[in-house]
Amino acid sequence: MSSDATIEKFTKQEYKYGFTTDVESDAAPRGLNEEIIRLISAKKEEPEFLLEWRLKAFRHWQTMEEPHWPNVKYPAIDYQNIIYYSAPKSMTNRPKSLDEVDPEVVRTFEKLGISLEEQKRITGVAVDAVFDSVSVATTFREKLAELGIIFCSFSEAVREHPELVRKYLGSVVPHTDNFFAALNSAVFSDGSFCYVPKGVRCPMELSTYFRINAIDTGQFERTLIVAEEGSTVSYLEGCTAPMRDVNQLHAAVVELVALDRATIKYSTVQNWYPGDEEGKGGIFNFVTKRGACRGKGSKISWTQVETGSAITWKYPGCILQGDDSVGEFYSVALTNRRQQADTGTKMIHIGKNTRSTIVSKGISAGRGQNTYRGLVQVMKGAENARNFSQCDSMLIGDKCGAHTFPYVDVRNPTATVEHEATTSKIGEDQVFYCNQRGISTEDAVNMIVNGFCKEIFRELPMEFAVEAQKLLSVSLEGSVG
Amino acid sequence: MAEKDKTQTYLQDLERFRRARPHESESWVEPIRRRALSRFAELGLPSPREEDWRQTNLAPLRRLALRWSGPEEAAAPKRTEVRDLLFGGEAAAEIVFVAGHHAPELSSIGDLPEGAVVESLLDGVEKRKDLLVDHLGRYADFETRSFAAWNTAFLRDGAFVFVPEGLAIDKPIHLLYLSRGGSEPSVAHPRNLILVGKGASATVVETYASLDDGTFLTNAVTEIRVGEGASLRHIKLQEESIRAFHVGALQAHQERSSRFDSLSFAFGAGLARNDAGSVLDGEGAECVLDGLYLGRGDQLIDNHTVIQHARPHGSSRELYKGILTDRARGVFSGRIVVRPDAQKTDAKQTNQTLLLSANAAVHTKPQLEIYADDVKCTHGATVGRLDENAVFYLRSRGIEEAAARSLLTYAFAADLVGRVDWAPLRKRLEELLVARLPLGEEIRGAL
Numbered sequence: 018m019s020s021d022a023t024i025e026k027f028t029k030q031e032y033k034y035g036f037t038t039d040v041e042s043d044a045a046p047r048g049l050n051e052e053i054i055r056l057i058s059a060k061k062e063e064p065e066f067l068l069e070w071r072l073k074a075f076r077h078w079q080t081m082e083e084p085h086w087p088n089v090k091y092p093a094i095d096y097q098n099i100i101y102y103s104a105p106k107s108m109t110n111r112p113k114s115l116d117e118v119d120p121e122v123v124r125t126f127e128k129l130g131i132s133l134e135e136q137k138r139i140t141g142v143a144v145d146a147v148f149d150s151v152s153v154a155t156t157f158r159e160k161l162a163e164l165g166i167i168f169c170s171f172s173e174a175v176r177e178h179p180e181l182v183r184k185y186l187g188s189v190v191p192h193t194d195n196f197f198a199a200l201n202s203a204v205f206s207d208g209s210f211c212y213v214p215k216g217v218r219c220p221m222e223l224s225t226y227f228r229i230n231a232i233d234t235g236q237f238e239r240t241l242i243v244a245e246e247g248s249t250v251s252y253l254e255g256c257t258a259p260m261r262d263v264n265q266l267h268a269a270v271v272e273l274v275a276l277d278r279a280t281i282k283y284s285t286v287q288n289w290y291p292g293d294e295e296g297k298g299g300i301f302n303f304v305t306k307r308g309a310c311r312g313k314g315s316k317i318s319w320t321q322v323e324t325g326s327a328i329t330w331k332y333p334g335c336i337l338q339g340d341d342s343v344g345e346f347y348s349v350a351l352t353n354r355r356q357q358a359d360t361g362t363k364m365i366h367i368g369k370n371t372r373s374t375i376v377s378k379g380i381s382a383g384r385g386q387n388t389y390r391g392l393v394q395v396m397k398g399a400e401n402a403r404n405f406s407q408c409d410s411m412l413i414g415d416k417c418g419a420h421t422f423p424y425v426d427v428r429n430p431t432a433t434v435e436h437e438a439t440t441s442k443i444g445e446d447q448v449f450y451c452n453q454r455g456i457s458t459e460d461a462v463n464m465i466v467n468g469f470c471k472e473i474f475r476e477l478p479m480e481f482a483v484e485a486q487k488l489l490s491v492s493l494e495g496s497v498g
Numbered sequence: 499m500a501e502k503d504k505t506q507t508y509l510q511d512l513e514r515f516r517r518a519r520p521h522e523s524e525s526w527v528e529p530i531r532r533r534a535l536s537r538f539a540e541l542g543l544p545s546p547r548e549e550d551w552r553q554t555n556l557a558p559l560r561r562l563a564l565r566w567s568g569p570e571e572a573a574a575p576k577r578t579e580v581r582d583l584l585f586g587g588e589a590a591a592e593i594v595f596v597a598g599h600h601a602p603e604l605s606s607i608g609d610l611p612e613g614a615v616v617e618s619l620l621d622g623v624e625k626r627k628d629l630l631v632d633h634l635g636r637y638a639d640f641e642t643r644s645f646a647a648w649n650t651a652f653l654r655d656g657a658f659v660f661v662p663e664g665l666a667i668d669k670p671i672h673l674l675y676l677s678r679g680g681s682e683p684s685v686a687h688p689r690n691l692i693l694v695g696k697g698a699s700a701t702v703v704e705t706y707a708s709l710d711d712g713t714f715l716t717n718a719v720t721e722i723r724v725g726e727g728a729s730l731r732h733i734k735l736q737e738e739s740i741r742a743f744h745v746g747a748l749q750a751h752q753e754r755s756s757r758f759d760s761l762s763f764a765f766g767a768g769l770a771r772n773d774a775g776s777v778l779d780g781e782g783a784e785c786v787l788d789g790l791y792l793g794r795g796d797q798l799i800d801n802h803t804v805i806q807h808a809r810p811h812g813s814s815r816e817l818y819k820g821i822l823t824d825r826a827r828g829v830f831s832g833r834i835v836v837r838p839d840a841q842k843t844d845a846k847q848t849n850q851t852l853l854l855s856a857n858a859a860v861h862t863k864p865q866l867e868i869y870a871d872d873v874k875c876t877h878g879a880t881v882g883r884l885d886e887n888a889v890f891y892l893r894s895r896g897i898e899e900a901a902a903r904s905l906l907t908y909a910f911a912a913d914l915v916g917r918v919d920w921a922p923l924r925k926r927l928e929e930l931l932v933a934r935l936p937l938g939e940e941i942r943g944a945l
Contacts, residue, residue: 086549395881397856412871415838421866427881430853434882440868440875 048097051075054203057102061172061206064179067186074192074202081196087359088388088420089328091301099266101204101237161219166250167212168223171239174210181212185243189272189309189336197268198305201237205270208238213248213279222478224253240271244279246312251282251478265290267326269304277312277339284477286485288325291356299327299356306333310342310368318345319362320476322485327356332390334363337371337399344373347476351489352385352417361391361408361423366399366432375406378470380489381417388420395432402429408438411469413462463489508685509539511566512652518568527623527653530635534650541644553829553861554771554800559743564685564715566652569599575676575709577604583674583707588922590669591616596676596709598686598716599655604674615660616671619689622658629660634691637721637749643773645745649687649719656689656718659702663695663725670701670733670920679712679741690720694728694756701731703923706746708739708766715743716767722750722758726780729757733918737930738766740795747773754780754809761917762789764799765930775804778812778840785814790914792934793826793858800829805847807840816847819914821907822858831863834877838869847877852884852910854903884910904935 054075058068083094161168167178175182192202209225225240244250254271267289273281283306292299302325308317319333335344346362364373379387387410395402410419421438443465451461467474467486474482512535516523543560544551574596577584586592586606593616594604600618607616615622615629623630640647657673675688692702706716716738724730730750738744744767750758764770776785791799805814820828834845851860864877884906892902911931918924932942 410866410868412868412873415841415871417871418867418869420868421864421877423864423879425862425879425881426859427851427853427861428859430856430858430883432853432881434880436862436864436877436879438864438866438875438877440866440873442871442873 047100049075049099049101049204053101057204057206060102061175063172063175066179066183067175070187070192071203074199075204077193078196078199078203081199083196087330087390088386088422089330089357089359091328091357094266094301096200102206161221164217164220165214166217166219167210169210171205171208171210171241174241178210178212181243182210182241185241185272185274187272189274189307190270190305195305197303198270201239201268201270201305205237205239208240208269209242210240211242211250211252213244213250215245216247217245218248219250222251222253224255236265236267236269238269240269241274242272242281242283243274244276244281244315246277246279249280252284253478254283254285255288265299266301267304269306271304271306271333273308273317275308275310275312275315275317275342278314279312280316280318281308282318283308283320283333285319285321285323286477286488287321287323287329288488290327291325291354292327293354295355300325302326302329302331304331306331307336307363308334308344309336310339310344310371312339312342313368314341315339316343316345318347318476320347320473321349321360322473322477322488323348323350323358323360324488326358329356329358329360332361332363332392334365334392335373336365336367337373337402338367340368341370342368343371346373346375346377347473348377349380349470349473349485349489350377350387350389351380351382352387353382355384357386359388359390361389363392364394364404366393366395366402366404369398369400370402371399372403373405375404375408376472377406377408378473379408379410379419380413380466380469381410381419382413384416386418386420388422389438390422390424392424392426393434393436394426395429395434397428399429400431402432402434404432404434406436408436409469410438410440411466412440412442507563508566508648509535509651522654525623526627526631527634531651531653534635534640534647534653537640538644538647538651541642541647544644550802550831553827554769554798556769558769559715562683562713562715564683566685566687567597569655572597572599572601574601574603579709580604580674580676580707582926583676583705585672585922588669588920589672589703590667592672592674593618593657594674594676595655595657595688597678597684598675598688601676611665611667613662614665614667615658617658618655619658619691620655626658626660629693630658630691633693633721633723635721637723637751637777638719638747639749643747645717646719646747649689649717649747652687653689654687656691658690659692659700661694661698661700661728664697665695666698667700670703670923673702673704675704675706675716675718676709677706677714677716677738677742678709679714679739680710683713683715685715685717688716688718690718692720692722692730692732694722694724694730696725697727698725699729701733701920703733703735703920706734706736706738706744706766708742711739711741713741713743715745718744718746720746720748722748724750724752724756724758726753727755728753730759732758732760733763733920733923734761734772735763735923735927736766736770736772738770740766740768740797742767744770746771748775749773750776750785752776752778752780752783752785755782756780757784757786759786760788761914762787762801763914763927764789764791764801765934767799768796769798769800771800771802773802773804775806776814777806777808778814779808781809782811783809784812787814787816787818788914788917789818790911791818791820791828792911792931793820793822793828794824794934795826796824797826798829799826802829802831804833804835805845807834807836807843807845809839810841810843812840813844814846817914818849819911820849820851820860821854821911822851822860823854825855825857827858828860829862830860830879831865832877833865833867834875836866836868836870836873836875841870841872843870843873843875845873845875849879851881852907853881854883854907901941904941907935908932908941
């Protein structure tokens with residue numbers, strides 16, 4: 018098959034998660050004002066402090082301007098034409114157990130490959146599934162509760178553990194942080210909450226699945242994970258959305274807090290609908306993710322595989338406050354068709370002997386534009402801070418772009434900071450070698466790309482690593498030019 | 499005083515000067531000046547909100563009311579006063595400028611090969627309009643860059659260097675820019691144009707120095723065109739006083755198979771900003787941008803470079819090294835852009851900074867912007883201190899710690915100083931380097 022035909026075949030490959038689910042939803046009217054925020058808050062029966070916090074964020078948001086510095090182009094977002102709250106109707110009378118959840122919703126998750134029923138029995142992954150804006154079901158709760166781990170939807174956490182929410186909400190990403198974080202703080206509808214008590218090692222991978230279903234809805238979830246002294250937790254996040262020819266906004270906030278010697282590993286496989294080959298539709302994925310290594314010797318590790326979304330704009334970061342704390346960032350970002358990604362990380366070294374590692378792999382194909390943007394900042398007190406960054410880009414086809422914008426700020430002479438970046442394409446000789454061994458061009462490209470990303474996939478939990486590899490193949494296969 | 503008002507004052511300075519010389523306003527350059535003037539009036543000085551100036555706050559410069567002075571006010575110093583800065587007989591030609599105005603009494607145009615031109619731009623503009631008209635104001639972007647617009651609005655004097663087709667000038671051409679603070683802070687806008695014809699080659703050295711330790715701003719712009727198969731080596735040494743402000747733009751445009759090699763030494767000025775760039779607008783062009791910056795006291799040294807690969811088979815190499823001590827701050831931003839047609843580009847960029855004191859800081863931003871797929875591009879940045887093992891090694895050989903550190907620091911910089919093959923200049927660079935090192939005098943013998 019000629020390479021052009023191959024490109025055509027695969028760029029036209031359908032987004033296999035593009036189905037919609039016919040569920041009656043209980044949605045707020047379009048637009049955003051204080052009334053809507055009060056409505057969201059009332060629907061969720063939130064305590065007064067949270068409503069106040071939302072309103073404070075909303076008032077601040079109104080004074081802010083949408084930022085335009087990233088290396089991405091997109092049509093203006095009309096914030097008054099978005100539905101800020103949408104819940105499957107049957108959730109209005111909150112189900113007591115999984116059996117009471119609307120069977121349509123359950124089927125949707127089965128299609129996605131996370132059968133909540135199955136999950137319970139076979140896999141060891143505890144799932145919190147978020148459908149549009151509401152958390153649908155959380156599995157394995159009792160088992161986790163025995164260890165003192167709280168893993169539930171954000172709304173439940175607000176009802177049952179308001180003191181924890183109050184203490185940590187907005188402590189890493191304040192409501193004033195940026196335009197989209199402020200918007201999220203005002204209207205966030207649900208998300209996951211996880212609290213791991215002192216000294217507990219969470220025995221299974223925790224996982225959230227996000228799904229935007231209803232048309233014209235924005236999804237604004239909020240995740241908060243707190244790991245107490247000496248605890249360990251690994252958390253997975255996956256996302257899909259139906260195919261729509263209008264853009265949908267996803268502006269989430271994720272906050273992680275690691276206390277003394279705690280470890281949090283946060284993995285994301287993001288596969289939101291990327292839009293069609295003309296760049297029509299797709300998700301705007303504008304997310305603020307940040308972890309605070311508050312305690313001594315704490316560690317936060319971000320791993321992300323970004324293959325979806327029309328536009329991805331996010332910088333999962335670590336604030337390395339505690340002495341000897343460690344931050345890690347492993348990322349694969351793939352842009353195909355007309356996708357654009359401006360992603361990277363921020364490592365802020367504050368404590369002594371803090372270490373950070375950044376490994377970023379960007380793959381651009383079709384007309385995709387891929388930008389790595391990162392900040393490594395070593396503050397004055399960060400004696401012996403150490404950073405190593407490596408950003409590699411791979412280009413497939415001559416209409417795509419790969420860009421690297423690292424920022425390095427060092428204010429301490431004992432720090433050692435290294436940054437390296439390379440850009441290359443898949444060598445014709447490499448493909449030829451595979452061809453002559455009877456491996457088709459598509460398979461060869463896949464193999465090479467998977468090899469290129471191996472360092473990252475190694476960081477993913479097993480089941481995700483397999484999924485990520487498959488995802489990459491689907492998103493990319495054959496786009497060799 | 500509002501920014502706009504201050505810009506107005508600068509413009510009034512210019513008007514006053516123009517009225518005194520009506521013939522200069524009739525020049526073909528006038529429309530370029532007018533256009534730049536209106537751009538400068540609109541742009542004003544850059545604010546830290548602009549990405550390119552985020553780390554370089556111009557507030558101290560804003561506070562000053564800088565006066566632009568005409569040539570009659572720029573008294574040239576005696577030859578003996580600037581003896582160290584003049585290379586005279588060792589150079590193919592040497593032109594000296596005081597406050598941006600040509601000082602013929604200090605300049606010496608030796609016996610240049612036939613056809614080569616080294617003269618003041620003011621002389622060249624009318625006499626050689628045909629040569630200049632396609633180049634002057636074409637490379638340094640004054641539409642979006644305020645300092646270039648400011649310079650272009652005041653475009654009058656500077657150096658004009660022309661090397662005709664096929665000619666190789668062996669000895670370097672030296673351009674020396676002197677400024678003094680005087681009773682009130684002043685500003686100079688030297689403007690240079692260097693044209694190297696097909697297959698020709700030359701070396702041009704620009705030195706910027708002060709006559710006293712007063713406050714002034716040098717806002718220099720150098721435009722360069724390197725013809726097909728031609729080669730230009732450009733060296734800039736900036737050693738202005740610690741109270742001076744220096745903003746310099748160097749913009750080259752390269753044709754097919756040409757080579758442009760730039761080496762910048764930023765040692766002086768309280769606030770120094772260098773913008774160096776080249777557009778590789780012909781197949782197989784080669785570009786080298788190297789630089790060394792030394793900061794001490796409260797100096798802020800900012801280097802911005804942009805290499806634009808516009809055609810296939812181009813290659814570029816970039817190495818910037820910095821040594822920062824005391825409370826000095828360094829800024830480095832290097833951009834490599836590979837445009838869609840520039841296949842087979844090979845680009846490499848490196849920035850290394852040595853921080854020698856607790857209060858020194860560096861902001862580095864190496865960037866790659868790539869729109870073609872068959873390319874090989876890498877960049878790297880490191881920030882660190884001296885290798886403790888190397889220090890220990892020297893100490894175990896009986897060299898005291900401070901001297902050992904000094905020696906290692908010298909070695910870090912010597913790499914770039916060693917690239918200067920013109921003996922008198924290298925000697926001067928070594929002197930300056932040793933003088934700036936802690937315990938420099940003690941290690942002089944060892945070098």
